[in-house]
Amino acid sequence: MTDRPNAKEMIEVARAALANELLPFLPPDKRLTGLMIGSALAMAARELASPPPELPPVSSADIRAGKHDSDRPLYEALLAEAKARALISNPKDLDD
Amino acid sequence: MEIGRSDRPGVGPGGDAAIARFLIGALGARSVSVRRMDRLGGGAIQENYALDLNVSGGPHAGAQSLVLRTDAPSGVAVSHSRAQEFALLKAAHAAGVTVPEPLALCADKAVIGRPFYVMKRVGGTAAGHILVRDERWKGDRKALATRLGRELAKIHSIRPPRDDLDFLPLPKPAPALAAIIDYRAWLDTYRAKRPALEWGLRWLERRAPAAGDLVLSHRDFRTGNYMVDEQGLTGILDWEFAGWGDRHEDIGWFCARCWRFGVNEREAGGTGERTDFIGGYEAQSGQRVDAEQVRYWETMAHARWATIALQQGERHVSGAEPSLDLALTGRRVAELEYQLLRMTAP
Numbered sequence: 517m518t519d520r521p522n523a524k525e526m527i528e529v530a531r532a533a534l535a536n537e538l539l540p541f542l543p544p545d546k547r548l549t550g551l552m553i554g555s556a557l558a559m560a561a562r563e564l565a566s567p568p569p570e571l572p573p574v575s576s577a578d579i580r581a582g583k584h585d586s587d588r589p590l591y592e593a594l595l596a597e598a599k600a601r602a603l604i605s606n607p608k609d610l611d612d
Numbered sequence: 613m614e615i616g617r618s619d620r621p622g623v624g625p626g627g628d629a630a631i632a633r634f635l636i637g638a639l640g641a642r643s644v645s646v647r648r649m650d651r652l653g654g655g656a657i658q659e660n661y662a663l664d665l666n667v668s669g670g671p672h673a674g675a676q677s678l679v680l681r682t683d684a685p686s687g688v689a690v691s692h693s694r695a696q697e698f699a700l701l702k703a704a705h706a707a708g709v710t711v712p713e714p715l716a717l718c719a720d721k722a723v724i725g726r727p728f729y730v731m732k733r734v735g736g737t738a739a740g741h742i743l744v745r746d747e748r749w750k751g752d753r754k755a756l757a758t759r760l761g762r763e764l765a766k767i768h769s770i771r772p773p774r775d776d777l778d779f780l781p782l783p784k785p786a787p788a789l790a791a792i793i794d795y796r797a798w799l800d801t802y803r804a805k806r807p808a809l810e811w812g813l814r815w816l817e818r819r820a821p822a823a824g825d826l827v828l829s830h831r832d833f834r835t836g837n838y839m840v841d842e843q844g845l846t847g848i849l850d851w852e853f854a855g856w857g858d859r860h861e862d863i864g865w866f867c868a869r870c871w872r873f874g875v876n877e878r879e880a881g882g883t884g885e886r887t888d889f890i891g892g893y894e895a896q897s898g899q900r901v902d903a904e905q906v907r908y909w910e911t912m913a914h915a916r917w918a919t920i921a922l923q924q925g926e927r928h929v930s931g932a933e934p935s936l937d938l939a940l941t942g943r944r945v946a947e948l949e950y951q952l953l954r955m956t957a958p
Binding site: 549552553555556559571572574575576579580582584585586587588590591594595597598599601602604605606608609610612 | 796799805806807808810811813814817818874876936937939940943944946947949950953954957958
């Protein structure tokens with residue numbers, strides 16, 4: 517059992533405090549660092565909320581050897597897995 | 613090695629005086645005094661310092677605003693040496709490319725402890741997130757994109773063989789295949805499988821163009837690596853990855869979705885229209901740009917950037933260089949692999 521607030525909730529409240537109480541007061545040369553901390557926290561919260569799926573079991577050597585050149589199911593699985601990771605790390609403008 | 617403030621390079625026993633003595637000879641001056649030397653931001657591999665001088669006598673007499681560029685103490689050996697970068701900058705300057713004018717190279721480590729060179733300092737900003745959104749540039753976007761196309765064509769007017777650039781290897785067997793071999797070799801050393809990246813590299817291998825005419829490829833010609841002020845372009849920066857390559861590589865890198873800083877509808881680096889950029893290139897070079905080849909290299913750009921993002925992330929993950937910036941860059945690999953896959957359907 518995990519006590520509440522749990523890890524995701526702790527990150528979210530820390531991120532809100534950063535955005536509302538610290539960012540407006542950071543000097544210009546520290547603002548980028550503040551924004552980067554916010555990004556890192558948001559990413560961690562998203563990963564905790566929805567962990568990415570497992571990678572399809574496939575060997576790199578087989579891909580290089582051309583054994584999957586027409587493998588549509590593998591392609592679709594890789595695409596879905598990469599999209600799930602991208603939705604965690606940077607969900608903006610993925611499909612436009 | 614460090615003397616004085618921690619953001620100064622390891623200046624040798626003479627400090628500023630050693631730099632001034634070197635520049636008297638290098639600039640053909642009667643006397644040189646250092647008014648200011650401050651670390652500039654950016655560059656994990658190199659360090660840049662704003663260097664303001666008073667120069668008496670010789671062709672550079674007067675107040676001079678320069679940049680001194682040297683290796684970071686923990687520099688990694690993936691990019692060119694400062695001497696090689698200086699040679700590239702000189703070649704580009706001679707070809708009419710808008711670059712900070714290179715003035716003097718100091719290979720003697722006795723002066724500041726590391727090799728360095730000095731170049732004129734250009735004004736403006738290089739920050740991509742500012743250039744793609746700042747309304748000051750709105751009216752000039754067409755001119756900027758056309759100009760950048762022309763600049764790139766001038767870079768590509770530099771062709772092998774060149775005695776002054778003989779340190780640049782010729783890509784074997786061809787630029788695209790050489791890149792794929794390179795990225796796979798690195799992936800073989802990586803601690804985990806990267807099937808999405810492998811998929812993209814296989815797709816690129818099957819469609820790799822044959823070796824064509826080689827040109828000097830800048831290899832990092834993108835928004836973020838050119839300076840712009842309110843009048844327009846002031847300089848093309850960051851020559852450390854330049855090498856002989858395919859002309860379409862730089863065009864693809866510049867236009868690739870991953871270098872548009874979120875402004876995806878402006879396909880030339882997020883700052884301009886693709887047609888203006890290509891138009892400028894074709895007008896300057898007199899050569900037609902093959903749109904299909906550019907698309908190929910835009911796809912390659914995602915594979916390359918994904919590989920670099922993994923490498924940068926590893927510098928953090930390995931514990932060698934704990935850094936929030938490197939950590940975040942490492943996680944960009946997901947979006948790059950996703951876009952790479954979108955471009956490489958079977």
